[in-house]
Amino acid sequence: MSAAAAPAAARPAVRAGTGTWPTAVRVARQLRHDHRTLALLALAPGLLLALMSQVWQGQPGVFDRVGYLMLAVFPLLLMFLVTSIAMLRERTSGTLERLATTPVTRAGLLGGYALAFGAVAAAQAALTTWFALGVLGLDVPAAPGWVLLTAVLDGVLGVALGLLCSAFARTEFQAVQFMPVVVLPQLLLCGLLVPRERMAGWLEAVSAALPMTYAVRALESAAAPTGGTLGTDLAVLAGAALAALALAAATVRRRTG
Amino acid sequence: MDTAVEVEQLAVRLGGRPGRRGRPVLDGLSFTVPAGSVTGLLGPSGSGKTTLLRCLVGVQRTERGRVRVLGLPAGAAALRRRTGYVTQTPSVYGDLTVAENVRYFAALHGAGRAAADEALAAVGLAGAAGQLTATLSGGQRGRVSLACALVGRPELLVLDEPTVGLDPLLRVELWERFRALAREGTTVLVSSHVVDEAARCDRLLLLRGGRLLADCTADRLRRDTGAEDLEEAFLRLVRAGGGAGREVAA
Numbered sequence: 001m002s003a004a005a006a007p008a009a010a011r012p013a014v015r016a017g018t019g020t021w022p023t024a025v026r027v028a029r030q031l032r033h034d035h036r037t038l039a040l041l042a043l044a045p046g047l048l049l050a051l052m053s054q055v056w057q058g059q060p061g062v063f064d065r066v067g068y069l070m071l072a073v074f075p076l077l078l079m080f081l082v083t084s085i086a087m088l089r090e091r092t093s094g095t096l097e098r099l100a101t102t103p104v105t106r107a108g109l110l111g112g113y114a115l116a117f118g119a120v121a122a123a124q125a126a127l128t129t130w131f132a133l134g135v136l137g138l139d140v141p142a143a144p145g146w147v148l149l150t151a152v153l154d155g156v157l158g159v160a161l162g163l164l165c166s167a168f169a170r171t172e173f174q175a176v177q178f179m180p181v182v183v184l185p186q187l188l189l190c191g192l193l194v195p196r197e198r199m200a201g202w203l204e205a206v207s208a209a210l211p212m213t214y215a216v217r218a219l220e221s222a223a224a225p226t227g228g229t230l231g232t233d234l235a236v237l238a239g240a241a242l243a244a245l246a247l248a249a250a251t252v253r254r255r256t257g
Numbered sequence: 258m259d260t261a262v263e264v265e266q267l268a269v270r271l272g273g274r275p276g277r278r279g280r281p282v283l284d285g286l287s288f289t290v291p292a293g294s295v296t297g298l299l300g301p302s303g304s305g306k307t308t309l310l311r312c313l314v315g316v317q318r319t320e321r322g323r324v325r326v327l328g329l330p331a332g333a334a335a336l337r338r339r340t341g342y343v344t345q346t347p348s349v350y351g352d353l354t355v356a357e358n359v360r361y362f363a364a365l366h367g368a369g370r371a372a373a374d375e376a377l378a379a380v381g382l383a384g385a386a387g388q389l390t391a392t393l394s395g396g397q398r399g400r401v402s403l404a405c406a407l408v409g410r411p412e413l414l415v416l417d418e419p420t421v422g423l424d425p426l427l428r429v430e431l432w433e434r435f436r437a438l439a440r441e442g443t444t445v446l447v448s449s450h451v452v453d454e455a456a457r458c459d460r461l462l463l464l465r466g467g468r469l470l471a472d473c474t475a476d477r478l479r480r481d482t483g484a485e486d487l488e489e490a491f492l493r494l495v496r497a498g499g500g501a502g503r504e505v506a507a
Binding site: 013014018019021022023025026029030033034094095098099100102103104254255256257 | 271272273315316318332335340348357365366389405409
């Protein structure tokens with residue numbers, strides 16, 4: 001380098017969100033180089049929905065319910081998987097330790113991940129919602145805008161949970177197995193397979209504590225003539241995502257043994 | 258001359274668990290590093306070099322002791338803009354291009370593309386800017402990693418065995434780069450287990466079993482041990498259990 005080290009006074013201070021945008025851009029660029037992952041993210045939910053519409057072809061109304069509520073399952077499930085592996089790589093490759101010596105803060109790093117994968121979740125949700133309503137002819141009286149917003153928040157929740165769970169995995173084998181552990185119970189209890197009011201009391205209580213329940217309830221509310229509990233449901237989803245992000249930030253340690 | 262690094266009675270244990278103390282890796286180290294110098298940290302593998310460097314950049318939990326860098330406690334937020342750390346295994350993103358890697362670290366330091374291009378040119382990788390980092394050789398990846406540290410124009414540059422796996426020509430070039438940086442005022446601390454690299458340093462720290470065996474210049478080390486070359490000087494020192502240049506450290 002031709003110039004000498006810059007004097008300390010010329011360097012800006014490190015603030016809480018330092019590095020958010022550069023990290024988001026970097027994560028997005030990493031994804032852009034991975035064409036197969038992008039193709040899977042774009043196409044997998046639509047293809048699975050198309051399969052479901054065929055499975056229930058002889059039973060009108062079933063796909064309109066189950067296929068619709070799957071719009072609250074796919075974003076969380078897929079973003080959880082992708083994000084937990086991406087963050088695990090950061091932790092195991094040595095780049096996280098290196099980042100600990102740069103101006104990026106924990107909030108900046110996780111915020112960058114949430115921003116980049118949140119944008120991917122939004123694009124995926126938009127594509128899947130369009131495909132379900134427009135191409136597969138899913139028949140629900142909900143406004144597409146609310147459906148999309150629910151799917152995006154659900155995807156961001158998946159990102160936040162993935163970032164958090166990556167802290168508890170040392171290998172990719174462990175990380176992928178967190179998916180059934182974290183996501184399947186939510187899928188079983190969210191009201192998609194069995195309406196929540198028909199569950200045993202204690203199961204209904206557990207269901208009320210799991211965030212995916214509120215994504216399903218938000219979609220149900222969006223389709224209800226009165227709007228139901230839509231506002232509360234979306235607020236709970238957003239709150240759960242923020243809480244998971246804050247917990248994930250607490251798992252990033254600058255100093256290690 | 259100013260002091261860039263001050264270490265006092267630094268001790269680190271690794272592998273500790275609740276209820277059990279770990280084994281000592283650094284055992285009461287004290288030394289200083291003058292600003293604008295090239296200091297070599299030498300010692301056999303397992304002597305604690307990496308742990309010591311991690312203490313200086315503030316990512317190592319310590320048992321006791323004091324580490325001050327550029328007048329601040331190691332790991333202070335303000336230091337993260339003023340220090341550069343190059344890990345032993347290149348820590349860069351294999352799924353980004355060379356330029357994208359360096360631009361990311363530039364952006365974290367608030368610097369732009371021009372700074373990134375300059376850093377890439379400095380490590381001789383301007384021609385590989387568009388290449389995916391995973392497709393590079395190990396030595397090239399190491400240089401990408403170095404560029405990512407240079408791009409922040411650090412006042413203190415900490416390098417963990419940066420010349421491992423480099424051919425002799427590149428090694429010489431890299432050492433010339435360190436000398437040039439030091440002339441411009443950067444403090445360079447380089448670990449190595451290659452003794453002939455020690456001759457290129459202003460000062461040497463010789464670490465063995467978590468203790469400092471020597472803290473002096475290469476000339477001084479040769480004189481004190483009466484050895485012709487540094488390799489022999491090190492061997493004599495290790496066999497004698499240390500002692501050369503200790504008065505310099507005190």
